[in-house]
Amino acid sequence: RKKVTIQSLYNQHATGIPITMLTAYDFPTARACEVHGIDITLVGDSLAQVCLGYDSTVNLTMTEMIHHCRAVVRGTVAPLLVADMPFGSYYTGPEDAIRSAIRMRQEGGVECLKIEGGEEIVDSVRALTTFGFPVMGHIGLLPQRHTALSGYKVQGRTAESAHTILRAALALQDAGVFALVLEAIPHQLATYITSRLRVPTIGIGAGPGTSGQVLVWDDMMSTWHGHKAKFVRHFGNVGAEVGKGIQEYVSAVRDRSFPDVKKESYEMEQGEWERLL
Numbered sequence: 001r002k003k004v005t006i007q008s009l010y011n012q013h014a015t016g017i018p019i020t021m022l023t024a025y026d027f028p029t030a031r032a033c034e035v036h037g038i039d040i041t042l043v044g045d046s047l048a049q050v051c052l053g054y055d056s057t058v059n060l061t062m063t064e065m066i067h068h069c070r071a072v073v074r075g076t077v078a079p080l081l082v083a084d085m086p087f088g089s090y091y092t093g094p095e096d097a098i099r100s101a102i103r104m105r106q107e108g109g110v111e112c113l114k115i116e117g118g119e120e121i122v123d124s125v126r127a128l129t130t131f132g133f134p135v136m137g138h139i140g141l142l143p144q145r146h147t148a149l150s151g152y153k154v155q156g157r158t159a160e161s162a163h164t165i166l167r168a169a170l171a172l173q174d175a176g177v178f179a180l181v182l183e184a185i186p187h188q189l190a191t192y193i194t195s196r197l198r199v200p201t202i203g204i205g206a207g208p209g210t211s212g213q214v215l216v217w218d219d220m221m222s223t224w225h226g227h228k229a230k231f232v233r234h235f236g237n238v239g240a241e242v243g244k245g246i247q248e249y250v251s252a253v254r255d256r257s258f259p260d261v262k263k264e265s266y267e268m269e270q271g272e273w274e275r276l277l
């Protein structure tokens with residue numbers, strides 16, 4: 001596979017081929033994205049819930065994020081690699097953001113950063129892009145602010161709220177983001193924002209009018225036991241496959257049909273068993 005770069009992403013966007021992005025949190029999922037043609041592999045901070053069992057992304061530390069980034073980096077060659085800046089790692093301003101970005105680049109091996117927020121983070125985004133850190137924006141539903149939002153709710157359903165999101169999109173593009181995630185906003189708004197931007201938009205719960213789509217691995221592979229959002233489609237049924245595998249293993253151990261003494265066990269060397277006795 002050819003290496004995906006920001007330039008090749010722009011070329012793809014210009015020819016109208018939708019961009020595919022998928023989360024990965026470890027080496028095997030990174031390899032799967034690599035081998036099966038995903039354009040962008042995202043080390044999403046959704047790993048807090050689906051991989052580490054936390055309540056929300058707010059609990060994920062920078063050290064934990066870096067640990068997972070290193071595993072994903074080892075399995076990624078061709079896809080563009082993007083990682084979320086964890087909760088709290090960029091809130092006090094550009095200096096904070098740059099320090100965190102340096103850690104993610106040097107310790108995590110991350111190529112590009114994703115950062116949640118609108119006009120309030122524009123100065124930090126501009127500082128990052130000025131120093132050559134490629135940044136992907138993330139607007140609409142911001143999971144790191146779920147408490148203030150009173151839950152994981154669709155954003156931008158009123159004209160005022162939609163306008164705030166549109167202004168954020170334009171300001172972030174102006175600050176130098178190379179792409180923008182639009183999460184859980186009405187499809188009309190996402191399509192309109194996409195038409196107003198030069199940079200590609202990647203939608204999740206934002207309808208079919210964006211430049212690409214992103215999903216959380218565990219949502220689309222049906223390994224997540226919790227809430228299923230309206231926008232999730234189960235493209236794989238890995239959860240059922242795992243259950244079937246475990247049940248068959250347990251029953252084979254219990255009825256002693258596993259392991260088979262010929263096919264799945266080892267023999268002494270010729271004559272050695274008799275010598276031992």
Ligand code: KIV
Binds near residue numbers: 044045181204214215
């Ligand atoms: O953390 C994540 O997985 C994300 C995507 C859903 C965009 O931010």
Ligand code: NA
Binds near residue numbers: 045084143
């Ligand atoms: Na995220």
